[in-house]
Amino acid sequence: MKVILAKQAGFCFGVKRATQLAFEAAGKDQKTYTLGPIIHSPQVVGKLEGLGIRALDSLDGLDHGTIIIRSHGVELKEITEAQQRNLDIVDATCPFVKKAQEHVMSLSKAGYGVVVVGDADHPEVQGIVSYGGEKVFVVASGDEVSRLPKMSKIGVVAQTTQSFENLKNVVGECLLRGGEIRVFNTICDATAVRQEEAKELASQVDCMLVVGGFNSANTRRLLEVCAELQPRTHHIETAVEINPVWFEGAERVGVTAGASTPKWIIDEVMNKIEELNKSD
Ligand code: SF4
Incomplete structure (x- = not known):
């Protein structure tokens, strides 16, 4: 079996x-927290917790220490509150989110x-x-x-994970409303590149594994695009969830992982599949 x-x-x-x-902040000697999970990976959040860095829902009751702002950003009022509480901010x-x-x-x-193209419920937006x-104003689509x-x-910016097509549609609708329009393409292509590559791989293999947090939107999207092309697609967070039955009769297995999946988890998954491969 080729992996x-x-x-x-x-x-x-x-x-x-x-x-x-x-x-890096974990090595410092003062109490350190993240505001919300730093990334959508329960394993990374768990590792940081083991190093004494706790994820908080709010800054209530905090009057010293370091607060780390997560990768997809927080609201301006939360930064202001952290400053007012004299917290050190990392x-x-x-x-790319900062630019938006x-x-x-x-x-x-x-x-x-300002028109923000994106999902109004997403913390980044x-x-x-x-x-x-x-x-x-947040709009999900041109409609x-x-x-x-x-x-x-009208100024237009986009949530970093939006598709170019959707941004184009919204801009087109704004143009129809006349006036002056300024557009900033704030889309980051990291997720689109992963999806395109995953699609290509899923169409070439007999079984596909998507590795990443069950709470990670970009991982779930990878799962969807792979499952459309390869019905034998499975979503796992870690290697322990691998079921050897999935590989029965498979000559080629593809593995991809969401943008918040750490390398050590991908390595463990690859090692586990190789072990199963050898024991066949
Ligand atoms: S997907 Fe792009 S915008 Fe989002 S965290 Fe990664 S690099 Fe930044």
Whole structure:
């Protein structure tokens, strides 16, 4: 049985950077926390907990220590609160997310109504929106632009994981409403590249494994695109969940992993499949 690992499997740039910053902070001698889980990997969060870094839901009751801001950012009021509480801040917000936040802020200051293309319930979007003034609106698609109030100047930014197609549709609808439009393409292609590669791999193998947190949206999306092409696709968080039955009769097995899956977990999965391969 041949086992093929997707080239882009695992940590993207922003998640890698955030995780490194968190592990570096763990070496310091003051109490350290993350605001929400640093990334969507229960195993990484568990490791950090073992090093004394706890994930908090809020800053309530905190008056000293270090707070690490997660890779997809937080709301501006939470940064302000951390400053008011005199906490040391390690900002692990991905620079691509940061860019989107900065564009919303500067567009709002320049008098633009801002349209954020994305999922209103996603914490990254809630963080981005918080950097604007009163006239910031989230739309999931072009169809939703018609319900927005009239604006003479419109600025458009996107949640980093949006598709280019969707951004284009929203911009097209904004153009139909006239006025002045400024568009910032804040899409990061890390997730799209992983999905394209996973699709290609899933179509070439007899069984596909997608490794990543069950709470990770980008991992679940990888699962969906693979399952569309390969019915024998399985989602696991760690190697212990592998069921040898999955590989019966398979000549080629593909493995991919979400952008928040650490290398050590991917290595364990690859080793486990190789072990099963040898014992056949
Ligand atoms: S997917 Fe892109 S924007 Fe999101 S954390 Fe990774 S590098 Fe940053």
